[in-house]
Each structure stands twice: as C-alpha cells, then as structure tokens.
Amino acid sequence: MMPPLPPPTAFVWIKRAALAGLLLLLIGTAPVGAHGFIVRAIPENRAVLERAPARVQYWFSEGLERAFSSVTVRDQTGTVIASGGVDDQNNALMTARLPANLPDGAYVAELRVAFASDGHVITETRVFFVGAAVEGVTGSTTVRAEPLEVLWRAASLAAILLLLGIYAVYALALVPAWGSPQHPAGLLPPRVMRRLSAAALAALGAAFAAQALAIVQQGMALFNADVGTTLAQGYWNIARVGTRFGDLWTARLLLLILAAALHGLSLYAWRAQPVLVRPFWVANAWALALVVGTFSAGSHAAGSLLWPWVGIFVDWAHALTVGLWAGGLGALALSLPVALAPYAGEARRLALLAVLNRFSRLAAACLGVVIATGVYSALNWITTPADLTSTAFGGALGLKLLLAAGLVAVGAAHHITLRPERYRRWAAVARRVGNFLPTLRLEAVLAAAVVVAAGLLSATPVPVPETTDQPPLQAQTAVEDYQVALVISPGGLGVNTFDITLTRDGQPASNREVRLRAAQPARDWRGPWEAAEEAGDGLYIAASADIDRPGAWWALVDVIAPGEPPRRAAFAWDIRAEAAVLQSRPPTLLNVAALLAALAAVGWAFYPLAQRVYRRLDLRPAVVTVALGVIFMTALFSIIGVVVVQNAQAQYEATVNPPPQRINPMLPDAASLARGAALYARACPWDSLADHQVLIERLPRTRDEELFAAVSDGWRGLPACDGRLSDDERWDVVNYLRTKELARP
Amino acid sequence: MWNVPVLAHGALGIWDEVIFISIGVIFLVVMGAAWLKTRALPPELDEPTAPSAAHDAASSTPDRFRLD
Structure with missing residues (x-):
C-alpha cells in the first residue's frame, strides 16, 4: 500500500513560489497584435523616389475586411492628399491613387487594417519621399494592448476547454472507471454528477459572458470606439453581421446554445428519464469539439502562408487534445474531492487509481498529439532561431512551452507513481506525490496557466518573414x-x-x-x-x-x-518569379517532417480504436484479397485518371499554343511599325487582293510565325513579299500587319 | 442563379462555406449517433471482478472501481 504522506513544507513553498512566478510571467507578457502583415509595399517604406508614384499599394499576407480597412496619405504638412481602401479585385491589397505632380517632400501613408481571419485591427504608417529623404519623418506600427481581448480569449478558451474536458473525461474515464447501474442518472453517484454539472453550468456561463465581451471588444476595435459608444450605436452588431469574425462568433454562439440546451435536457431528464443523462453528456463532447474548431478557424493558422487549411486542422487537433488533457485535469480536480470523500485508506487509493489509470492513458495519447501539432504550428511561423529569441511571438511561445513542460513533469510524476513496480528507482518521486490530490491540483493550475498562455499566444503577432525590396517595373519612352x-x-x-x-x-x-x-x-x-x-x-x-x-x-x-x-509605345521587360507578391510559401523539410509527426501522433492516439475495429474485421483470405484488390484498383485507376487528365491538358496547351519555330525578335515599337509600313507598301502588294481582308479578319488567331511565313512564302491568294527582305525586315512587316488588327471594322 | 453564401466573409477561398458547413454537419451527425449509441448501450460496468469499497486490494483491477 502506498502511504499517503503529506507533502513536506519545502515542497509547499516551492509550489507557491512557482505559482506566483507563473502569475508574474502571465501578467508581464506583452499581449495583442495582429496575425497578418505586409508582404509587399510599393513604394517600400522610406523609399526615395525620383518622381511621385501614381498610387500606393500594400499587399497583406491575408484578406482584409473591406468595410473596416482604409489608407490615408498625407504630405509632410499633415494635409490629406489621397485616401483609398481595399482593392475591388484583391481583398489582400490596399491601394490609394495619388494626385499627379506631387511636389518633392515626405509623404506618410496611414493604414488602418482589419484582418478578415481574426478581426484584428492595426494601424501602421509607411513613409516615402519624392526627391530626397526628409529627416525626422518615420513610419511606425501601433500594436495597441487590448486587455479586453486577452481577457475574453483566455476566458473563452478556459471555459470551453473545461467544458470539453468535463464531458470527455466523463465519457472516457469517469464512467468506465466508476460507473455503476445503481446510479441511473449518469451512472455516477449524484454528488459527483452534481459537482460536474455545476462546473459545466459555470463554464457555460463564463463562455457566454466571454462571447458577449468578444463581440463588444471587436466592435470597439473596428470602430475605434469606447464601450458606451459601441453599445449605444450598435457597433457590436455591425461587427457581428459584417465580418468574418462575426461569422465565426455566431457559429460559436449557436454551438454553445446547443451545448447549453443538451445540458439543460440532461437536467430535465435527471428524474424523468435518468437513462438519457449519459447520452446527452456524451453528445455534448462532440458539440464542444466543434466549438473548439471555431477558434482554430480564426487562429493564426487561418492566415498562414503555408497550407492554411492544414494549419487549421492541425490547430484544431492541438486544441482538442489540450482540451482533453488540460480540461480533463480541471474536471478531475473538481470531481475527485467529492467523489472520494466517503472513502479512506486502501479503498480511496483504489478508487483514485481506477480513474487515474484511465485518464493517464488518455493524457499520454493526447500529449503526443499536443507536442507534434504544437511543433507543426510553431514551425508555421518560426523560421529562424532569431524568431524565438527576438519576437513577442517567440516569447509567448517560450512561456507556453515552459508551462507545458511543468505540466508534463507533474504528469510524469503521476505516471511514475501509478506504476511503482515499473519505476522503482523513482520511488522518491512517488513519495513526493503522496495521495495525488495536491499534485493533481497543481497540475490543474498549470493546465489553466497553459490555456491562458495559449490565449496570449493566439493574440500575439506572428514573426514577419524577411522580404526583399522589389521595386516596381518602370520605364519611359x-x-x-x-x-x-x-x-x-x-x-x-x-x-x-x-x-x-x-x-x-x-x-x-x-x-x-x-x-x-x-x-x-x-x-x-x-x-x-x-x-x-x-x-x-x-x-x-x-x-x-x-x-x-x-x-x-x-x-x-x-x-x-x-x-x-x-x-x-513598346516596352520590353524581364519578369522574374521572385518579383511576385508572396501569397504562399513552399514547405520546408521541417514543415513536412512536423506534419508527418503530427499525423503519426494522431494515428498513435487512435491506435486502440483502430485495434478494436481490426478485431471486428472479417479477415478471411478471400475477403482480404477482394478488399486489397479493390483498394489497389481504386488507387491505380485514380493515378491513371490524374495522369490522363494532365496529359490531355498538356496536349491541349501544346495544340492551342505550340512553341514557335521562329521567335519574333523585333520589339513592335513605333520605329519598327514605321519601317514595317514602308516595307509593306513597297514589297507586299496585298491591299487590293481579296485574301488580304481574310488575313486581317484572322489576325487575332494568327501567330507571328504564321504571318512571317505568309510574308516569306505567300498565303492563299497573297503572293510572297519581295524576296530580298531580310529576316528583321520581314518581322517589321509582321509587326505592322499586326496593327491592322486594331483597324478592323 | 442562387448565389447567397452562408458565411459571407470567407478568407480562405471559395470553399470556405462548403468546408465549414460540411464539418459542422459531420460533427452534428456524429453527435446524434453518439447520443443514440450511448442511449442504446447497456452499461457494461458491473463486471463480476469489479471491486467496490468492500473488496480488498488483492482482488482489485487497477482501472475499475464501482463508486458508491
């Protein structure tokens, strides 16, 4: 029997100091920013231009809320000279047209940007100079601290993950470990069900309150208004119906209402039909999983340059497993004291072990997924070691990792204590853990701190990748x-x-x-x-x-x-692939490896379920052969189909626009057209012939090399032009003929 | 032509609505299935070996304890 030793006094002080330190760390972390960032700016910040541009353009890493984003350009006296907004065709582009002939001087573009994925609002100023740089004029980014946002995000996450933990741990650990038919309402003793139900109702209340705070704070951010104005003018409602943030908020609210309704039905069935309590609670775990998904859809991942949908699903898996683990710990910390109250001694230990053994297996499976998906999500943004050490995101991530490491350490101590026969050399750790309840409380507190840190992380700006200065193409003639x-x-x-x-x-x-x-x-x-x-x-x-x-x-x-x-006027350009606006980025080897690890962790978590399914399978040789054959043939035909479609597309492209045998080397500028017109008049007597008009009609679908062949060898009733023309002169004639396309009736 | 997006502000492309709603429908269906399955499932909980407060440690299994 394991002696329930009271923890030593020093241990208690260490715990208190650790908790105080965590609290200070959480308070001291600079929160809030935005998820999106400028990936390309024309003109670049602090660019010195020879002459004034026709417009300013700022491309962002993700779509913007059209109604809530604007750009204002001022001259160095502060006078507004232009204003603009989100481009009609591209919701990630902010643009403003500038007046012509701007005098030399400094110009400041003030951007107020609301990102579509999460509704975050930032203000940023960018500077450019015409003529020469002006000292003392600088751009800036305003990252306002929004305590309300941190509050509602942390409260929402904590409440919803606790709800998920309550329902999931009820279904996966408490009922299998403790369930008894002698308790028809929920299979657990009424004292346990009442405690869990009260916790769920409190968490539901907190979640609804946090949602109310969320939509008000979003209205305040979008309209730059205070609470009173936001409520009086109904700005919160505009944010609700007019933004993507509002879409996700509405979906989350409806799902929370569904969860509340299911819980209410379970309370209603408590006496009337107690057998239905358990189904309502199990079903609610699925509803809460969907609620968690609404956070992922508005997370950093939604604005990722690398596979946004993969990022959302990985983030969802991360949040779900954190909910099962951290929320489950919360549920255990709340229910264990009342559940074990009637027991003492060996019976108490056995009751505790029964549920901890089951929860330990669940937590171990979750831990693998949490780590693997967390690494994948972090690698979405952390691309260099400096991102970890020199950015707020790296700091918030480090804090979360620190807390999570503490959580893992306490979990490992529990794991060791539950299996003393396997970990004899760690007996001292088992003695420290004692009767589990104090360390379970510590673990629950750490889990709550991890959830708060996750809220901070989700409200912290991501590291902005380095982009090279790419000026626009410009020429004059x-x-x-x-x-x-x-x-x-x-x-x-x-x-x-x-x-x-x-x-x-x-x-x-x-x-x-x-x-x-x-x-x-x-x-x-x-x-x-x-x-x-x-x-x-x-x-x-x-x-x-x-x-x-x-x-x-x-x-x-x-x-x-x-x-x-x-x-x-004709211009020749060399277009380079790297000049494109960065709308996505290719995965690195680390990204791919992290994704594979995440998939492996999810597979490992579902391994027991897969084993159960495997045991139910009909594995007679004939059945297996047919199944494998069907899978193989399906894969084969799918691959063949893809190859055939790709070949057909390539053939179509090659048929419609095959690579030319002759390439036109003559830029069709005014000089070439003038030469071509003179050569045509002298060497190509086509104007009076009937097929001339036919050729003009066909110009839009006639290639340059075909025109070159017509000039060299004739075409239908049109004779070849003068054979003494050089190749360059023939191309001049081709360029001139091409101008007749515009003169068609 | 019917062109009323359910979620009007998709930031991830034209498949936003389809993917979001499909996932929602799948989860709600699974939720309903879980409700039905749990309702029909007899509680296989009172195994003969399951210890209770009256059992001694020697006859216990480590992950089952019928709570009174």
Missing part, C-alpha cells in the same frame, strides 16, 4: 511628341496594375484612348487589348493577370487621339 511612362506593379507573376502617364510638350495629355497589351514572344502569345481607364492629369490605369510566367515580356501601349493616327 518618347513617341514623337509624347512622353509615355509605364509602371507595372508589383511587376511579378499574377495580377498587375499598369500606370501609364502621358505628357505632350510637358503637359498631361488627357482625353486619349489608351490600350495596352501584354505579349510573350518566346511563346508567340499575345493577351487581349485592355482599355486603360483615364484617371486624370495624364494618368491612365489598367490591370490584368496576363503575365503568368517568368521570362521576356512586351508591354505594348497604343495612344489614340481624335483625328490623329495611333501612337505606339
């Missing part, structure tokens, strides 16, 4: 008496904006029709002509996603003024 300047931003793959500035004799050229086309000669591919929208002061704006792969590209700009022939 003269076409007759026009100056045409083109800025492509961000200048990478994907959606780009094209800012075309026209001046004539030094004055902005307005009321022009401006068209723009992207082309990649190496593929003999041209995008559609995009009409640029006039923004005033000679600025014309277009956007397209035509640039979709790296390499040499052309941007062709046609300027058409009433009563004048079209003017062509």
